Amino acid sequence: MSGGDLTPRIVELIADVLQVEVPTPETDLIDAGLIDSLALVSLIGEIEHEFAFLLPLDDFDLDRFRTAEQIAAFVAASAAADGVGTPAA
Amino acid sequence: MTAVLLHDYASRAAESRPDATALAMDDERMTYAELDRLSGRLAAQLVDAGCRPGDRVGLLVPKRPSAIVAIHGVLRAGGVYVPLDAESPPQRLGRIVTSAEPRLLLAVPEAAERLDALADTMALPPVWSVETDAIAGARVRSERTRADWDVDAPPPDVRIAPHEAAHLLFTSGSTGEPKGVVITHGMVTAFVDWAVGYFGTRASDRISGHPPLHFDLSTFDIYATFKAGAELHLVPPTLSVDPSALAALIRDRELTQWFSVPSALTYMAKFDAVGQDDFPALERLLWCGEVLPTPVLAKWMRKLPHVTFTNLYGPTEATIASSYHTVPEVPRDETEPVPIGVPCAGEELLVLDEQLQPTPDGEIGDLYIAGVGLSPGYWRDAEKTRAAFLADPRPGEAGRIYRTGDLARLDGDGRFHFLGRADSQIKSRGYRIELGEIESALSAVAAVRECAVVGVEVEGFEGVSICAAYVADGDLAPPALRRELATALPSYMLPARWLALDSLPKNQNGKIDRPALRERFTAETARRRGARA
Numbered sequence: 001m002s003g004g005d006l007t008p009r010i011v012e013l014i015a016d017v018l019q020v021e022v023p024t025p026e027t028d029l030i031d032a033g034l035i036d037s038l039a040l041v042s043l044i045g046e047i048e049h050e051f052a053f054l055l056p057l058d059d060f061d062l063d064r065f066r067t068a069e070q071i072a073a074f075v076a077a078s079a080a081a082d083g084v085g086t087p088a089a
Numbered sequence: 090m091t092a093v094l095l096h097d098y099a100s101r102a103a104e105s106r107p108d109a110t111a112l113a114m115d116d117e118r119m120t121y122a123e124l125d126r127l128s129g130r131l132a133a134q135l136v137d138a139g140c141r142p143g144d145r146v147g148l149l150v151p152k153r154p155s156a157i158v159a160i161h162g163v164l165r166a167g168g169v170y171v172p173l174d175a176e177s178p179p180q181r182l183g184r185i186v187t188s189a190e191p192r193l194l195l196a197v198p199e200a201a202e203r204l205d206a207l208a209d210t211m212a213l214p215p216v217w218s219v220e221t222d223a224i225a226g227a228r229v230r231s232e233r234t235r236a237d238w239d240v241d242a243p244p245p246d247v248r249i250a251p252h253e254a255a256h257l258l259f260t261s262g263s264t265g266e267p268k269g270v271v272i273t274h275g276m277v278t279a280f281v282d283w284a285v286g287y288f289g290t291r292a293s294d295r296i297s298g299h300p301p302l303h304f305d306l307s308t309f310d311i312y313a314t315f316k317a318g319a320e321l322h323l324v325p326p327t328l329s330v331d332p333s334a335l336a337a338l339i340r341d342r343e344l345t346q347w348f349s350v351p352s353a354l355t356y357m358a359k360f361d362a363v364g365q366d367d368f369p370a371l372e373r374l375l376w377c378g379e380v381l382p383t384p385v386l387a388k389w390m391r392k393l394p395h396v397t398f399t400n401l402y403g404p405t406e407a408t409i410a411s412s413y414h415t416v417p418e419v420p421r422d423e424t425e426p427v428p429i430g431v432p433c434a435g436e437e438l439l440v441l442d443e444q445l446q447p448t449p450d451g452e453i454g455d456l457y458i459a460g461v462g463l464s465p466g467y468w469r470d471a472e473k474t475r476a477a478f479l480a481d482p483r484p485g486e487a488g489r490i491y492r493t494g495d496l497a498r499l500d501g502d503g504r505f506h507f508l509g510r511a512d513s514q515i516k517s518r519g520y521r522i523e524l525g526e527i528e529s530a531l532s533a534v535a536a537v538r539e540c541a542v543v544g545v546e547v548e549g550f551e552g553v554s555i556c557a558a559y560v561a562d563g564d565l566a567p568p569a570l571r572r573e574l575a576t577a578l579p580s581y582m583l584p585a586r587w588l589a590l591d592s593l594p595k596n597q598n599g600k601i602d603r604p605a606l607r608e609r610f611t612a613e614t615a616r617r618r619g620a621r622a
Contacts, residue, residue, distance in 0.1 A: 019567040019587055030330055033176075036580060037330045037356050038518060058361040063332040 129244030131162030139567030142167030201226035249273035265529030269468030350519025351381035404430035435461035
């Protein structure tokens with residue numbers, strides 16, 4: 001299962017948590033001014049609740065967290081590395 | 090000896106250390122000699138264009154070296170600079186510009202679109218570009234560019250008195266109208282004198298410039314650095330969302346002092362961007378603007394045992410900060426908030442009851458500030474000034490006191506402790522936000538019949554979360570309302586949580602029951618968390 005499969009859930013989560021409509025899965029949410037530092041931390045918290053594991057943040061690379069698609073891929077890869085398996089879409 | 094004005098610091102450094110770096114950002118560096126030459130030339134042209142002492146000049150220039158040139162140019166012309174937040178929606182910006190009535194706007198080419206939008210809401214004064222490129226909007230075009238003002242001319246010989254205004258800073262107002270705080274030269278030099286002495290700032294320092302220029306904390310960075318003849322490293326605004334890039338900047342620039350709002354520190358800590366014994370050059374870490382959670386402070390202090398940590402406290406109306414507390418050791422009790430400490434030189438903190446009598450030691454009361462930091466008041470608003478700046482009630486004291494709206498108590502060691510707000514103002518990312526300003530913007534949306542905005546304490550990073558409840562005519566989902574509100578308010582004022590209701594909860598007097606609303610938001614958050622866990 002690729003990260004692309006999680007994209008709709010991430011888009012839904014962003015709308016649900018931040019009340020922000022994601023224009024497209026490829027939109028740079030930070031450059032577009034839709035997500036700032038506070039929103040990013042809220043979103044990470046909600047992702048951790050939703051998928052029930054902690055994202056690895058000690059080596060956080062913002063450039064892998066700019067679009068809904070990238071976030072989905074990051075969550076899928078982190079879940080796999082965490083040993084919880086790929087979250088069900 | 091003539092009294093010191095804010096721009097004298099940079100001019101003196103230019104005489105004693107002309108080739109030393111004054112400003113650095115990205116790949117750009119500017120020496121004190123260049124800053125002095127450019128600001129002197131801009132000042133000459135401003136005077137030539139009719140700028141007189143006391144005239145306001147608006148700055149629509151993002152934080153970068155040319156913004157510091159612009160600030161010094163305006164001050165050297167005897168003017169009053171008004172830093173404008175380019176991120177603020179045109180509607181709000183328009184109210185600020187209308188109130189400030191600037192003779193001129195200094196801007197950058199990228200601001201063309203914002204200026205065009207602003208020109209739709211009001212008649213704009215002449216606009217100059219601080220850069221080489223002209224401002225070429227559909228409606229707004231720059232009258233002069235750097236090619237016009239960067240020409241050989243002696244700097245103007247204008248001297249004003251230290252009690253005269255240097256800048257106007259606009260903050261959130263409870264009725265929806267941003268209010269301007271008048272800041273004089275003398276208010277800032279008094280704080281800078283204390284700070285440079287207390288922190289031992291010297292020419293070899295490399296100091297961060299993290300807050301935006303429309304934030305009064307930025308004036309500490311600029312003027313204390315220049316008084317010491319040190320280097321000011323402006324932090325690019327784009328980094329604020331990137332914790333590892335912020336940490337890399339402190340490390341790579343070998344900064345000796347970092348000063349920011351707590352949320353930047355919390356953000357870096359959250360992402361573990363700081364290593365053990367990181368930033369070997371760093372000597373001091375200071376914060377101001379809101380409460381830094383003690384667990385976050387303890388984490389930083391354990392990581393950086395070689396650094397001194399100081400909490401600064403104070404509202405814009407009393408200039409940058411009025412009290413300080415240097416934390417002596419890693420807090421043992423992480424549930425205990427950090428004190429706001431003791432007054433800076435020339436300032437006084439008073440805890441008073443409703444009759445303006447001192448509360449017995451240890452008891453909670455309203456926090457007032459007296460002394461050298463006090464603003465003359467709000468720009469062209471005698472009523473608000475009278476409400477917030479009172480005659481000193483103590484026998485034999487002829488001065489004024491400022492009502493902060495904060496609650497505090499004094500402990501047995503003479504240290505003050507902050508205990509929250511007495512009104513509906515909240516702090517988020519260091520910004521003062523009047524919930525009333527958000528409510529009036531929401532009420533202005535046609536489909537909103539009724540609304541209420543409350544601050545809800547949340548665990549962890551956010552501190553206070555802005556929560557909006559509303560009743561709409563017809564179908565109005567939160568994302569659509571949020572988008573609408575973003576045209577009226579800057580993003581830091583947008584509510585984080587929303588509730589669309591059929592009616593708002595009311596108390597026995599028919600007023601909106603805010604405590605009940607806060608409970609609903611708390612329950613709603615817990616419910617959602619529970620559903621997901």
